[in-house]
Amino acid sequence: MDTEESSNESVENRSEEPIATSVEKAEIDVEVPSGPPTQRWRQLDLSVVQLWSLSGWIGCGSLLLIGSAGLIALWLNTPAPRLVLCLLWLALACFFYLQAIWLPPRKYEAWSFFLSSEILELRFGVIWRKSVLIPISRLQHVDLHRGPLERRLGLSTLEVHTAGTRNASHQIPGLPEDEAIELRDELVRKAKLEQE
Amino acid sequence: MTQAEEQDAFSLRRLSWATLWLSIVEGVFGLIVPLVVLTTVLGFDRAFGILLKFVFLPSVIYYVIHFVSFRFGVNQRELAIRSGVAFRRDRRIAFERIQDVDIEQSFLSRLVGMASLKITTAGAEADEATLKYLSYRDAEDLRRILVKAEKPESDGASLQNESEADCLCDLSVRDLAWGALTSNLVAALFAMLGAFAYVDYFSYWGIESFDEAAEKHAREFLSRYPLNDFITRGVEYVLFSGSAIKAFLLALIGALFSMLAFVVKYYGFRLELLGRVATRSYGLLTRRRASLSQDRIQALKLEEGLLRRWFGLVAIRVDTAGDRKELDETKKKDLLVPVIKRADSVGVLQKLQPLLSSASPPLESLSKLAVMRRTRLGTLPVLVAAVLTWFASPWAALVWLPGLPLIYFLNLKWYHHSGYWCGEHHVIWRHGWLNRSTLFLPIRNIQNVSLSRSPFDRRLRLATLVIDTAGQSNTGGGAVIPHLPIREARALQVQLAEQVAQARFGW
Numbered sequence: 001m002d003t004e005e006s007s008n009e010s011v012e013n014r015s016e017e018p019i020a021t022s023v024e025k026a027e028i029d030v031e032v033p034s035g036p037p038t039q040r041w042r043q044l045d046l047s048v049v050q051l052w053s054l055s056g057w058i059g060c061g062s063l064l065l066i067g068s069a070g071l072i073a074l075w076l077n078t079p080a081p082r083l084v085l086c087l088l089w090l091a092l093a094c095f096f097y098l099q100a101i102w103l104p105p106r107k108y109e110a111w112s113f114f115l116s117s118e119i120l121e122l123r124f125g126v127i128w129r130k131s132v133l134i135p136i137s138r139l140q141h142v143d144l145h146r147g148p149l150e151r152r153l154g155l156s157t158l159e160v161h162t163a164g165t166r167n168a169s170h171q172i173p174g175l176p177e178d179e180a181i182e183l184r185d186e187l188v189r190k191a192k193l194e195q196e
Numbered sequence: 197m198t199q200a201e202e203q204d205a206f207s208l209r210r211l212s213w214a215t216l217w218l219s220i221v222e223g224v225f226g227l228i229v230p231l232v233v234l235t236t237v238l239g240f241d242r243a244f245g246i247l248l249k250f251v252f253l254p255s256v257i258y259y260v261i262h263f264v265s266f267r268f269g270v271n272q273r274e275l276a277i278r279s280g281v282a283f284r285r286d287r288r289i290a291f292e293r294i295q296d297v298d299i300e301q302s303f304l305s306r307l308v309g310m311a312s313l314k315i316t317t318a319g320a321e322a323d324e325a326t327l328k329y330l331s332y333r334d335a336e337d338l339r340r341i342l343v344k345a346e347k348p349e350s351d352g353a354s355l356q357n358e359s360e361a362d363c364l365c366d367l368s369v370r371d372l373a374w375g376a377l378t379s380n381l382v383a384a385l386f387a388m389l390g391a392f393a394y395v396d397y398f399s400y401w402g403i404e405s406f407d408e409a410a411e412k413h414a415r416e417f418l419s420r421y422p423l424n425d426f427i428t429r430g431v432e433y434v435l436f437s438g439s440a441i442k443a444f445l446l447a448l449i450g451a452l453f454s455m456l457a458f459v460v461k462y463y464g465f466r467l468e469l470l471g472r473v474a475t476r477s478y479g480l481l482t483r484r485r486a487s488l489s490q491d492r493i494q495a496l497k498l499e500e501g502l503l504r505r506w507f508g509l510v511a512i513r514v515d516t517a518g519d520r521k522e523l524d525e526t527k528k529k530d531l532l533v534p535v536i537k538r539a540d541s542v543g544v545l546q547k548l549q550p551l552l553s554s555a556s557p558p559l560e561s562l563s564k565l566a567v568m569r570r571t572r573l574g575t576l577p578v579l580v581a582a583v584l585t586w587f588a589s590p591w592a593a594l595v596w597l598p599g600l601p602l603i604y605f606l607n608l609k610w611y612h613h614s615g616y617w618c619g620e621h622h623v624i625w626r627h628g629w630l631n632r633s634t635l636f637l638p639i640r641n642i643q644n645v646s647l648s649r650s651p652f653d654r655r656l657r658l659a660t661l662v663i664d665t666a667g668q669s670n671t672g673g674g675a676v677i678p679h680l681p682i683r684e685a686r687a688l689q690v691q692l693a694e695q696v697a698q699a700r701f702g703w
């Protein structure tokens with residue numbers, strides 16, 4: 001995806017109605033959930049799927065291992081009802097499957113964001129679909145995180161903060177490093193422009 | 197020294213001398229209750245000794261150190277506070293960052309003409325600074341300096357004389373008594389009365405109430421403490437007489453006390469507007485005088501429970517960015533206007549928010565599906581309760597049956613009273629029936645707008661719109677508008693975000 005082009009575009013089209021395209025997208029979105037993004041919609045880097053499934057494998061995998069060990073111990077040493085133990089293990093396995101295998105690609109599909117001259121829009125959520133519109137003039141500060149797994153895959157997470165109460169901050173995960181920096185700088189630049 | 201430096205120079209000074217002895221006297225008063233409690237356990241001498249050595253003396257030392265090390269001062273733009281001995285803290289608070297300024301006078305400090313000044317800013321965990329104590333005159337002067345500097349461009353307004361303030365609302369004891377009587381607390385007490393009577397009704401049917409065990413304990417307790425015969429009889433009457441009368445008496449006493457508390461708290465309430473600064477002063481024992489600038493208002497909320505609506509009364513709450521969740525517990529009961537006639541409230545709202553074109557415009561309603569959705573959701577707990585009761589006795593499960601039409605009725609009422617309106621400068625969101633509240637959000641203070649769709653929402657092509665603003669704790673959260681048709685919700689979301697982007701945000 002060519003970020004430079006899209007950012008230039010949105011700067012050039014300042015006076016035009018870039019957000020109108022997102023209304024169209026919303027209507028498409030209603031008909032066909034998470035349909036293919038139009039040109040201006042940016043997606044995360046594909047390797048974020050790897051990141052999510054990797055952290056799923058590590059986090060939920062260790063949970064599954066420990067849980068299985070505990071259940072086996074119970075199975076061997078106590079007269080606990082076998083059916084309950086089986087169901088418990090099944091629940092654990094399902095959770096693992098969802099977190100590590102089922103969810104990551106769908107999360108990737110659901111994620112998209114869009115930066116117009118004044119507004120940053122984020123779309124995400126598999127079960128609860130969310131769309132957040134953040135007017136850039138309301139940005140308080142922008143953070144860039146890079147965890148160890150993210151560093152390995154060359155990804156970064158951008159976190160934007162507003163002064164709100166409930167949904168004060170939002171994260172854009174899985175951005176390639178240079179793109180994240182570029183986006184951050186662009187946001188800060190635009191916020192500055194708005195201030196003046 | 198250049199002129200700018202001169203402007204930046206502070207002349208730091210100490211708090212009033214009264215701080216020392218007033219804090220100590222207040223400390224002594226605060227220790228009376230612990231002393232009484234400890235005396236019953238340890239005897240007076242030991243209790244007195246312990247409190248003296250471990251509580252009173254250390255606090256006196258603290259007060260002295262605090263007094264000696266605390267300095268404050270103002271220049272043209274900032275308030276400076278220096279405190280601490282080992283860890284010295286220098287704090288500068290720019291006037292334009294101050295959210296609201298409160299002057300508080302406890303009963304004791306009022307007798308000697310002292311006051312404490314509390315300053316709230318947006319970022320701080322709690323109150324940004326407390327100056328305790330100043331003479332009342334100093335506190336007033338300082339408050340005037342702090343709030344007047346809030347808007348440098350409105351200099352013309354700030355030069356006005358304090359006596360030219362526009363009085364928005366002035367409440368008599370009678371108004372306050374009505375307000376207290378119609379508050380939902382009183383309604384809840386009467387509902388409790390009903391519940392008591394209901395329980396009593398059941399006990400006639402042979403279901404043993406836990407009242408009896410409690411009664412036995414209470415009688416034993418009373419027999420150990422031979423009180424005056426008259427009092428004993430009275431207590432006995434209240435505690436052990438038939439449940440209905442008891443409930444009625446308790447409700448009455450509760451109502452009386454809550455009324456008294458309400459009147460004492462808001463006695464002599466007066467809301468004034470001077471330039472852009474709204475100041476309210478109230479209180480019989482502890483007198484408060486709180487100022488906040490119009491521009492700082494993040495949200496206004498009209499609260500009108502069913503009882504209040506019948507009497508045409510409302511209460512108004514306000515949020516500034518300085519309010520935050522942790523402070524909620526203490527600020528929860530704090531109202532901008534404790535009670536006011538509905539007709540007058542329109543004027544107050546429009547004075548506080550001059551850009552508000554209409555205080556009660558025709559509202560857009562939500563999707564009709566809302567009624568059935570809410571009913572279905574409300575039915576679930578009733579069904580669960582019914583099933584559980586079924587196991588105890590199948591006939592008793594029928595008790596829950598009238599619950600179902602009731603839930604439908606409540607939700608129908610909810611639907612008819614709920615709606616939103618989006619104007620040029622404000623969003624209005626009203627909801628609720630028993631406890632109706634109307635939220636007024638200035639669009640320029642909105643932070644972000646989000647849309648959320650659960651799987652059920654998606655099936656019905658509905659969405660929930662969440663409007664986020666700063667400091668939503670007094671009004672109980674920003675606008676969460678559920679059950680909107682998706683297209684309408686999306687259009688509204690985009691429209692709002694664009695309006696917000698165009699407007700300038702000011703703290």
